[in-house]
Amino acid sequence: MSQELQGDKRVEQFIPPEGVPIHLAVASLGARLGAQCLDLLFTFIVVFVCAVVIIFSGFLSSQAEIMLVILMAFLFRTPYYILSELIWNGRTLGKRITGIRVVNINGRRLTPHQVTARNLMKEVEIFTPLTLIFSIGSMHMLESGFTILWLVIIIIVPLANRRRQRLGDIIAGTLVVDNPRSVLLADLAVSSPSALSSQAGFEFLPEHLDVYGKYELQTLEDVLRDPTKGPSNEETIQIVRTIVRKIRYDDPVKPGQELLFLSAFYRAQREHLETLRLFGTRRENKFHSDSKDPGIIGPAV
Amino acid sequence: MTDIGIDDRIDMGAKPDTAAAQTDTLRSARFRMERESHWRQLDQLVTRAEKGGASELSYDEIRNLAAGYRQAMNSLSVARDISLDRALIAYLESLCARAYLVVYAPQESLGGLTARLLIRGIPQAVRRSALPLFIGFLALILGAAAGYRLCASDPSWFYTFVPPEMADQRTPDASVEYLRSTLYGDERHDSDKLASFSTFLFSHNTTIVILIFTLGIFVSVPSFALTFYNGLILGAFFAMFYQKGLGYDVFAWLSIHGVTELAAISIACAGGARLGLAVLLPGARSRREALRHQAHDAIKLAILAAFMLVVAAFIEGFLRQLIQDPTLRLTIGWGMGLFWMVWLLFSGRERKPSGEPAR
Numbered sequence: 001m002s003q004e005l006q007g008d009k010r011v012e013q014f015i016p017p018e019g020v021p022i023h024l025a026v027a028s029l030g031a032r033l034g035a036q037c038l039d040l041l042f043t044f045i046v047v048f049v050c051a052v053v054i055i056f057s058g059f060l061s062s063q064a065e066i067m068l069v070i071l072m073a074f075l076f077r078t079p080y081y082i083l084s085e086l087i088w089n090g091r092t093l094g095k096r097i098t099g100i101r102v103v104n105i106n107g108r109r110l111t112p113h114q115v116t117a118r119n120l121m122k123e124v125e126i127f128t129p130l131t132l133i134f135s136i137g138s139m140h141m142l143e144s145g146f147t148i149l150w151l152v153i154i155i156i157v158p159l160a161n162r163r164r165q166r167l168g169d170i171i172a173g174t175l176v177v178d179n180p181r182s183v184l185l186a187d188l189a190v191s192s193p194s195a196l197s198s199q200a201g202f203e204f205l206p207e208h209l210d211v212y213g214k215y216e217l218q219t220l221e222d223v224l225r226d227p228t229k230g231p232s233n234e235e236t237i238q239i240v241r242t243i244v245r246k247i248r249y250d251d252p253v254k255p256g257q258e259l260l261f262l263s264a265f266y267r268a269q270r271e272h273l274e275t276l277r278l279f280g281t282r283r284e285n286k287f288h289s290d291s292k293d294p295g296i297i298g299p300a301v
Numbered sequence: 302m303t304d305i306g307i308d309d310r311i312d313m314g315a316k317p318d319t320a321a322a323q324t325d326t327l328r329s330a331r332f333r334m335e336r337e338s339h340w341r342q343l344d345q346l347v348t349r350a351e352k353g354g355a356s357e358l359s360y361d362e363i364r365n366l367a368a369g370y371r372q373a374m375n376s377l378s379v380a381r382d383i384s385l386d387r388a389l390i391a392y393l394e395s396l397c398a399r400a401y402l403v404v405y406a407p408q409e410s411l412g413g414l415t416a417r418l419l420i421r422g423i424p425q426a427v428r429r430s431a432l433p434l435f436i437g438f439l440a441l442i443l444g445a446a447a448g449y450r451l452c453a454s455d456p457s458w459f460y461t462f463v464p465p466e467m468a469d470q471r472t473p474d475a476s477v478e479y480l481r482s483t484l485y486g487d488e489r490h491d492s493d494k495l496a497s498f499s500t501f502l503f504s505h506n507t508t509i510v511i512l513i514f515t516l517g518i519f520v521s522v523p524s525f526a527l528t529f530y531n532g533l534i535l536g537a538f539f540a541m542f543y544q545k546g547l548g549y550d551v552f553a554w555l556s557i558h559g560v561t562e563l564a565a566i567s568i569a570c571a572g573g574a575r576l577g578l579a580v581l582l583p584g585a586r587s588r589r590e591a592l593r594h595q596a597h598d599a600i601k602l603a604i605l606a607a608f609m610l611v612v613a614a615f616i617e618g619f620l621r622q623l624i625q626d627p628t629l630r631l632t633i634g635w636g637m638g639l640f641w642m643v644w645l646l647f648s649g650r651e652r653k654p655s656g657e658p659a660r
Contacts, residue, residue, distance in 0.1 A: 014401075016374075016401050016405065018371065018374045020374045020375075020377055020378045020397070022377070022394060022397050022398045022401060023394055023398070024398055067614065067617075067618030067619075068618070070614075071611065071614055071615075071618075074507055074611070075611070083411070086407065086411060086414070087411065089402065089403075089406040089407060090402075101402070103402065108405065109405040109406060109407055110406075110407060111407070112407065112409070112414055113596075113597055113600060116600050116604065117596055117600050120514075120515070120600060120603055121515065123511045123515065124511070124512075124515040124516075128508065128511070128512070171592065171593070171596060172596075173593060179399075180394075180395035180396075180398040180399050180402075181395060182344065182392050182395035182396045182399060183392065184337070184340070184341075184344075184388070184389075184392040185388040185392070186388075187330050187333055187386060187388075187389065188386070188388075214385055217385055218385065218387045221386070221387050221388070222387075225388070267327070270327065270329070270385050270386070271327050273385055274327070274328055274329055274383060274384070274385055275328075277382075277383065277385075278328070278383070
């Protein structure tokens with residue numbers, strides 16, 4: 001289990017039984033709060049509708065009616081979360097809407113025990129504090145002080161730990177992550193204009209391609225995938241100028257051919273780096289600093 | 302990275318565009334073209350399984366899902382090694398993560414899960430918890446004894462122990478007639494008031510039980526103290542009624558739901574005690590690990606306590622009003638007690654003593 005930051009997301013590494021690490025982004029506290037509020041709303045609506053039905057049907061004495069409504073509220077509170085997370089594999093209705101889910105922290109499947117444990121703790125972390133907040137006005141000094149301390153602890157725990165786990169998550173060994181969404185973008189090396197018209201005439205020599213590394217290549221990929229960067233974009237022209245200067249490219253790039261140049265360079269650079277990789281040389285960036293496993297896999301270069 | 306071949310059993314998608322592959326010599330682009338149709342197929346299956354659960358899929362589709370998942374995992378590890386196309390790796394990462402979450406979903410039915418919990422899980426957990434259960438019942442009994450002794454010697458203790466909204470005019474100053482009327486749903490008594498009182502008691506009890514359980518994590522002291530305090534209230538109540546000569550009646554009145562309800566409180570205390578003992582005496586494990594280990598049984602005790610409380614609430618809300626005869630009340634109350642005992646002691650015993658405990 002390791003963690004890294006990618007952009008503004010905390011990413012957690014899981015090792016499933018197949019042994020290939022996969023990465024899931026830790027859900028934001030905002031999404032979790034939203035899901036919780038939605039779930040509270042749904043359960044409240046259900047209990048409210050049931051109460052209305054019970055009271056207007058009038059089969060029972062008033063005492064039994066109140067009893068039944070209170071029982072309903074109890075039955076719809078924690079059991080709702082446990083059952084829905086069991087049925088939908090770690091998602092309640094609110095979590096489905098906000099696109100988050102609960103996963104087992106050790107990469108195995110979510111167990112019923114974990115689901116029960118994390119949702120039982122909800123009583124301490126959410127429901128009891130909520131009711132206490134509403135009655136804080138009628139409390140003694142000591143009681144309200146205790147309540148505030150309780151609230152502070154509950155709020156601090158998920159803020160203070162790096163996996164954004166609340167107490168229930170820590171005890172159950174679970175983690176709330178963003179539901180992954182997948183879109184396969186086109187391969188730039190195949191679909192780009194230079195691949196179609198390779199006679200455009202940009203030839204790159206090995207010494208041209210020896211300058212940059214993986215980091216720069218993937219930054220260039222982002223630029224090429226950015227739809228706002230048209231051919232006559234000032235930034236694009238600037239990037240082309242910088243690259244031409246850095247790699248000491250001799251032929252001039254005609255105006256209007258900037259994107260063509262960039263995608264041709266991307267393709268050549270990627271081919272070069274992938275070939276290097278094949279022989280065991282990983283070039284992470286232009287400083288040529290990182291080679292994680294020098295001389296172990298391939299021949300020393 | 303020697304074997305990156307595709308398992309041909311799942312090769313049923315459209316053939317990749319071979320013409321494009323020939324014009325393009327980039328290794329990672331060829332790799333992608335060869336496999337893209339399989340990924341897309343897996344993507345579709347996963348999307349369907351995410352929407353409606355794995356039961357949506359047919360037998361063949363499930364098999365393809367599992368095979369496709371393994372192949373996508375293979376692709377991911379190869380792509381990480383050979384490809385510098387960030388979009389491709391990002392797609393495979395998320396596809397594999399989604400497929401992983403579908404493939405490793407719980408595969409048990411809810412009914413089977415509940416049955417296993419009721420028949421084996423809970424009774425076995427109770428039988429494994431002799432010491433915590435002893436602590437739980439001890440707290441309640443000690444509290445009741447202390448409450449009884451103190452109130453018997455000086456009735457003013459009653460006001461110290463019992464909060465006024467809970468006593469609801471049933472104090473040592475009340476008349477015998479009034480107290481008797483609270484035990485037997487008398488006509489003169491305002492029924493709405495009784496209703497709100499019993500609902501208050503129920504929500505009070507659930508809160509108490511939840512607190513007793515969860516606060517057990519603090520070395521089980523709060524669990525013990527809260528249970529002891531509940532015992533105090535109980536003892537004080539009993540002492541007050543006993544002194545007015547209503548000992549038998551109040552015993553019957555308490556028994557019909559109290560046997561279940563008080564047992565639930567003690568069991569919740571035992572669950573809290575298990576958590577507390579894990580923190581206090583973790584043994585060879587680290588505290589966090591011990592807590593996680595003990596939580597398996599503790600949570601089963603909590604579920605049992607919640608279940609018993611719901612049963613007690615039904616008895617309290619309906620049966621107690623219907624049944625006014627003290628002998629019948631005693632029979633039902635202790636009959637329920639016997640039922641709990643038989644279930645918890647004898648259900649789910651393994652034939653072989655060396656059986657692995659079901660978790």
